Amino acid sequence: MQAVILAAGEGSRLRPLTRSKPKSMLPVANRPIIEYVIDALLENGIRDIIVVVGYRKEDVIRHLNRLDAPIQVVVQERQLGTADALRAAESEITGDFLVLPGDNYVNAESIARIRKERNAMLVAEHPSPSNFGVVVIRNGLVREIIEKPEDAPTFTVSTGIYSFSPDVFSCLRTNEIPDALAAMIAAGHRIRAIPADDWQDAIYPWDLLKLNNRMLREISPEVGGTVDASVIRRGTVRIGTGTTVGPNTVIYGPVAIGDNCNIGSNCVIMPNASIGDRVEIEPFTYVADSLIMSDARIGSHSRIVSAVFGQGCILADHTTTYPSASFIEVGERVQKEEFGAVLGDGVRAAPFTTFKNCIAGNNVTIERGKTVVGLIEDGTRVM
Structure with a gap:
């Protein structure tokens, strides 16, 4: 057939x-x-x-x-x-x-x-x-x-x-x-x-979180990189080739981490997180229920929950995605959706940025200390 x-x-x-x-x-x-x-x-x-x-x-x-x-x-x-x-x-x-x-x-x-x-x-x-x-x-x-x-x-x-x-x-x-x-x-x-x-x-973009959660149930455990002896792993965790995981980090599966990543010390990676290739997560950062595509960098002391990050996002320290429910215009309809953030490719955010139920387009730049809500068009600079 x-x-x-x-x-x-x-x-x-x-x-x-x-x-x-x-x-x-x-x-x-x-x-x-x-x-x-x-x-x-x-x-x-x-x-x-x-x-x-x-x-x-x-x-x-x-x-x-x-x-x-x-x-x-x-x-x-x-x-x-x-x-x-x-x-x-x-x-x-x-x-x-x-x-x-x-x-x-x-x-x-x-x-x-x-x-x-x-x-x-x-x-x-x-x-x-x-x-x-x-x-x-x-x-x-x-x-x-x-x-x-x-x-x-x-x-x-x-x-x-x-x-x-x-x-x-x-x-x-x-x-x-x-x-x-x-x-x-x-x-x-x-x-x-x-x-x-x-x-x-x-x-819609936030639907990828549910699909990601579904597919993470199918992964098999594997450690292809270097994991510090103090790291705690629970559940099904897949770690790609060339990836390093620093001391005192905790990972609760199902979690998939790609190749050549650098997961810093004292991080917490909670269930239903997938992290692409060549991603850097700096120390003391918390990630849960999120889909992070390749070549992203997340600064230290960040809290990433219910987020979808496109390729090549660079987010400075103390970045927060805050899941909340709000009405979003989709086509000719308005519907209520709950998620933290959807970021297109190449988003740049300065320290202490908070994304709250936000969709930021490709190559958006956000200056220090901003709380970003709603839809931000491609190429926008938030000052």
């Missing part, structure tokens, strides 16, 4: 983190999201894998070339939609096939369930169905898909994972796959609704 992974989109609702990389390449538990999709396919013996790339395609292709997996790449020249991305792979399809988004997590058991069906959709229950295509099901068959409704009639949503016969290509009349499904249903095709075993998507 073949599988087509759609990894051509940006993931605009995850900005500022996707300004420099596509959503499928965002790291959770120190691995790009697309790797989890490929792993689930390989566990099911599916080795004929086509990946459709587009936005920042060079980043995706470069990473796929490093993987020990038989992957064919096709390019969607313009990011017009999911059906248009699927058309880009049409010439490579030889029989029944799966379609999967490259930026969602799905487990192998879910794929095992849907691969047995011809013309089917993997569905899941979600507490915020209005962010997805809501699926109306009768007698196990899909009757209707309502895209991002204001008032959802059900909590059942489409995961964007499908099993198709090649007949679907004759129904790709617009640029979106849900329209093709509606055409197939209208033409009398039976589209089965298959419940997912385990599936998760990150719609």
